[in-house]
Amino acid sequence: MRQPATIRGSLTPRTAWIVFAAAAFIYFVAVVQRTALGVAGVEALDRFGVEALGLSALSVVQITVYASLQLPAGALLDRLGPKRMLLAGSLIMGVGQLLLAFTDHLGWALVARVLIGAGDAPVFVAATRLVSEWFPPRRAPLMVQITGTLGQVGQLASAIPVAWLLHEHGWTPTFTALAALGLFAGAMSLWQVRMPPDDHAHHSVPSATGASGEVSPAAPAHRPSAGDGSASAAPPLRMRDAIRPPGVKLGFWTHWTGLFSANTVALLWGVPFFVQGQGLSTAQASGLLTLLVMTNIAAAPVIGTLTARHPLRRSWLILGGATAIAIAWAAILLPSTPRPLWQLAALIVVLGLGGPVSLVGMDYARTFGIRGRLGTATGFVNIGGFAATVLSVALVGAALQIVAPGTSDYSLGDYRIALSTMTVPWAIGVTGILYSRRRTRAEMADAGVTVPRMREVLREGRRL
DSSP states (O other), X not given: OOOOOOTTSSSOOHHHHHHHHHHHHHHHHHHHHHHHHHHTHHHXXXXXXXXXHHHHHHHHHXXXXXXXXXXXXXXXXXXXXXXXXXXXXXXXHHHHHHHHXXXXXXXXXXXXXXXXXXXXXXXXXXXXXXXXXXXXXXXXXXXXXXXXXXXXXXXXXXXXXXXXXXXXXXXXXXXXXXXXXXXHHHXXXXXXXXXXXXXXXXXSSOOTTOTTSOOOTHHHHHSOOOSSXXXXXXXXXXXXXXXXXXXXHHHHHHHHHHHHHHHHIIIIIHHHIIIIITXXXXXXXXXXXXXXXXXXXXXXXXHHHHHHHOGGGHHHHHHHHHHHHHHHHHHHHXXXXXXXXXXXXXXXXXXXXXXXXXXXXXXXXXXXXXXXOHHHHHHHHHHHHHHHHHHHHHHHHHHHHHHSTTOSOOOHHHHHHHHGGGHHHHHHHHHHHHHHHHHHHHHHHHTTOOOOOHHHHHHHHHHO
């Protein structure tokens, strides 16, 4: 008789892959909704009659709502489950896009962006929760990366078919089609999304020597206990308990530092900078956004595999990525003349690595979060990159408004000054990583886990 594959066996059941595909598709649609305005930035300047700050406001309000709702979304996810949250999020985004399709007033456009941000808020945390439950802990980091990558293909959809639709058919048909896509994603959540049975679910937090190879002191150290070893006597977990472990805070700063620079380009300022500042055509600018997504796709499995194999060295990936991003921006912004296309492509490749690196923060939430509050911990981590994006997009818009008031036609010099303000969120993020890493390693040392120095690792490697 054929032996069925089980969730605890070496083979993952077909249902897990079906649920994974549905969750990734819903997240893909959410990213399309989130990034569509990025390819319509020039059209939005004309449609709503705004300057840089007004255009920034359309992105800032959406991202602000998204980030501010991450903790409530995570708490509701722990209570209501992924199916309901994905359904509600998809429907709310669809309504927001429909409103944006038919308005030409900035006030109503801001309301539409609020709805899009609110609907987007629970989608990614719900999708990663499904992956953590359906797939074994050793495979979870890679599957989270793949989920994020498949979702980020939505940026590719924005850069090519949405841009084409906008050019050929105009604003209203384009955003009406996006609204219909949101409704279809809602139907997909009803049709295919489900949690595994309790006796088949994988715990996202490993045991003291978890399958990921990493000791997670947060599991025993931060789970409240009555002191008699009885789990039933533990007091209810609070939201602040979920975000208290320093490893979860390290995840927050990881997401903050890795994501904001690519988001600033993809969500708003990339196309205007490439077209107005660098003299590229709209097609070339869209091609660079496509390259951003392709880099994300190519890098995600590599980053996911390295994360799973070397969990004690995750922070080196993060700090290395932050350093590369700073160098890449300096190479573009320091010269006073437009850069050749290959240099802009190199910048985009480096920024594309930031997306997968930022998702390492989700792995910190998985390994250091508290069972029963993983949705809240993941939501808190997910705030990081989008809070940094709000700060970055607002700083760029404000700087453009200051250096070139009364116009929406900005020069390369204007963009060089404005984009250099991204050093502020970068410095904040790197400082947060270093501080949280020190606290996390101190807590791990208290639990008996010592992270060996790099020279010791290299010396041992040479010996072997």
